[in-house]
Amino acid sequence: MALTLRQAQVTDLPSIYRGEQDYIRCWEPDHESAWRIQLERHLTRWVENFERFTIASMDEQFAGYALWTAEQDHAEICTLNVSPSHGRCGIGRALLEACTAAALREGFTLMKLSVKPENPARHLYERAGFVRSGIDTHGYLQYERRTDQVPRP
Numbered sequence: 001m002a003l004t005l006r007q008a009q010v011t012d013l014p015s016i017y018r019g020e021q022d023y024i025r026c027w028e029p030d031h032e033s034a035w036r037i038q039l040e041r042h043l044t045r046w047v048e049n050f051e052r053f054t055i056a057s058m059d060e061q062f063a064g065y066a067l068w069t070a071e072q073d074h075a076e077i078c079t080l081n082v083s084p085s086h087g088r089c090g091i092g093r094a095l096l097e098a099c100t101a102a103a104l105r106e107g108f109t110l111m112k113l114s115v116k117p118e119n120p121a122r123h124l125y126e127r128a129g130f131v132r133s134g135i136d137t138h139g140y141l142q143y144e145r146r147t148d149q150v151p152r153p
Contacts (some may be wrong), residue, residue, distance in 0.1 A: 003091060005098050008053030008065065015062045016046065016053070019081040027119050045069065045078065054098045056082070056091045066095035068103055068111070075103035075147070077113035080121065092124050104147040111147050114140035 008016070020042070024035045035042075046053070049069050056064040064082035068075050077099055082091045103111055114136060115122045122141060126132075130143035 002059055003063075003089070003094060004057045004060075005094060006055050006057070008050060008055050012053070012055050012062070012065070013046070016065050016081075019065060019083070020079065022084075023079075023081055027116055049078075052099075052102065054095055054102075056086075056095055058086050058089065058091070061086075063089075064091045064095060066099050068099040070103075070106060070108065071112075074110040074112050074144070075099070075106070075108040077111065080113075092121065093128060096124065096128055100145075100147050109146055109148045110144060112142065112144045114142050117141050 020035075024032050028035075046067065049067060052069065053065060053067045055062070056066075062083065063086040064080075066080040067078045069078055077096070080092060080095055080099075082089075082095070100111055111130075112133075113125060113130065115125065117139070122143075125143050128145070130145040132141055133144045134142045136142055
C-alpha cells in the first residue's frame with residue numbers, strides 16, 4: 001500500500017468532520033453535545049489554519065489527517081486522526097512528522113499537544129519523543145517535544 005501525504009483541499013472537509021465526530025463518539029462521548037455547540041469555533045480554526053492541514057491517503061483512499069496551529073511560542077497539534085481501517089500502518093507517525101517538519105520550516109522549535117489519558121494515541125506521541133509536561137484543567141495529558149531534536153524511527 002502506498003502512503004501519500006498532501007495539503008488539504010476543501011473537498012476533504014466532510015471526511016475531516018466525520019473523523020472528528022467519530023473521535024468524539026469513541027473517546028469523549030460525554031462531550032459530544034458540547035463539541036456540537038462549539039462546531040463553529042472548530043470550523044473557524046480549520047479554515048484559519050487550512051494550509052496547515054495534512055491529508056493522508058493509502059492507495060488514493062482517504063486515510064487520515066492532522067492539523068497544527070502556530071501559537072505565540074510553539075506549534076500545537078490540534079488534531080491527528082487515522083481512519084480505523086488504516087490503523088497501525090504508520091500513518092499517524094507520518095502525519096506527526098509532517099506537522100513537525102512544517103512547524104520547523106516556519107521557525108517553531110517547540111511542538112505541543114494534549115490527549116485524553118485513555119487514548120492509545122499517547123503511546124504514538126511518547127514513541128515519537130514527546131514528553132509529558134502536565135495535565136490541563138480538563139484532564140488532558142499535555143506533551144511537548146523540541147522540533148529540532150526529533151528522534152528518527
